Amino acid sequence: DVVLTQSPVSLPVIVGQPASIFCRSNEGLVFSDGNIYLNWFQQRPGQSPRRLIYKVSSRDSGVPDRFSGSGSGTYFTLKISRVEAEDVGIYYCSQGTRWPWTFGQGTKVEIK
Amino acid sequence: EVQLVQSGAEVKKPGESLKISCQGSAYTFSNSWIAWVRHVPDKGLEWMGIIAPDDSDTQYSPSFHGRVTISADKSINSAYLQWSTLEASDTAMYYCSSRPRDVSVGPYFDFWGQGTLVTVSS
Numbered sequence A: 001d002v003v004l005t006q007s008p009v010s011l012p013v014i015v016g017q018p019a020s021i022f023c024r025s026n027e028g029l030v031f032s033d034g035n036i037y038l039n040w041f042q043q044r045p046g047q048s049p050r051r052l053i054y055k056v057s058s059r060d061s062g063v064p065d066r067f068s069g070s071g072s073g074t075y076f077t078l079k080i081s082r083v084e085a086e087d088v089g090i091y092y093c094s095q096g097t098r099w100p101w102t103f104g105q106g107t108k109v110e111i112k
Numbered sequence B: 001e002v003q004l005v006q007s008g009a010e011v012k013k014p015g016e017s018l019k020i021s022c023q024g025s026a027y028t029f030s031n032s033w034i035a036w037v038r039h040v041p042d043k044g045l046e047w048m049g050i051i052a053p054d055d056s057d058t059q060y061s062p063s064f065h066g067r068v069t070i071s072a073d074k075s076i077n078s079a080y081l082q083w084s085t086l087e088a089s090d091t092a093m094y095y096c097s098s099r100p101r102d103v104s105v106g107p108y109f110d111f112w113g114q115g116t117l118v119t120v121s122s
Helices: none
Strands: A004-007 A010-013 A019-025 A038-043 A050-054 A067-072 A075-080 A089-095 A107-111 B010-012 B018-023 B032-040 B044-052 B057-060 B069-073 B078-083 B092-100 B116-120
Touching (some): A019 A089, A019 A107, A050 A067, B010 B018, B057 B069
Antiparallel strands (some): A004 A019, A019 A075, A038 A089, B018 B078, B032 B092, B069 B078
């Protein structure tokens, strides 16, 4: 299975400040069609997961533009340009390139 | 608009069987993968398996193969996750999600159900 390792595991942030979450894969994630199916999900307390970013850097409809994704090869980043209180939750990277799809272990974002 | 609706919470005893459901629409079920995801607090999310209701093509994660059965009924846009023998370790929240089978070009949807809490306890 593809192993995704996220860092940090816990991320205390100050409202208005930027934050970055990293995701490293143990193997390349380029699919046969040339796409990299690396997604980012947000799970707020008591809610279902919600996809924020797909194919490394494409933002889902309705997702604030303070969220952005980047990366290549085996190293990917989710950046929040200015954290807001509503961003509290657990963030997961996930790959859909190879079955079984896998998630990273999650990064818990909390407000300082 | 809610796209995927899951069945309600269940409380079962070890050794019992269980089948939970996920209902969508033709939009979310045609030409789509329906996935089941397990969430155990402090353990994160795990993809369990996927099914394409159009042809019942099913794939299981090795971690769950043989432990659960995934099925679907395309005629009523429903998917199912079932256990023949529950264990206490199956206690978790289970989510279904939907995405198109072909995602090679352009944006694509990703819908999630509200989750079904399964509690297994003697």
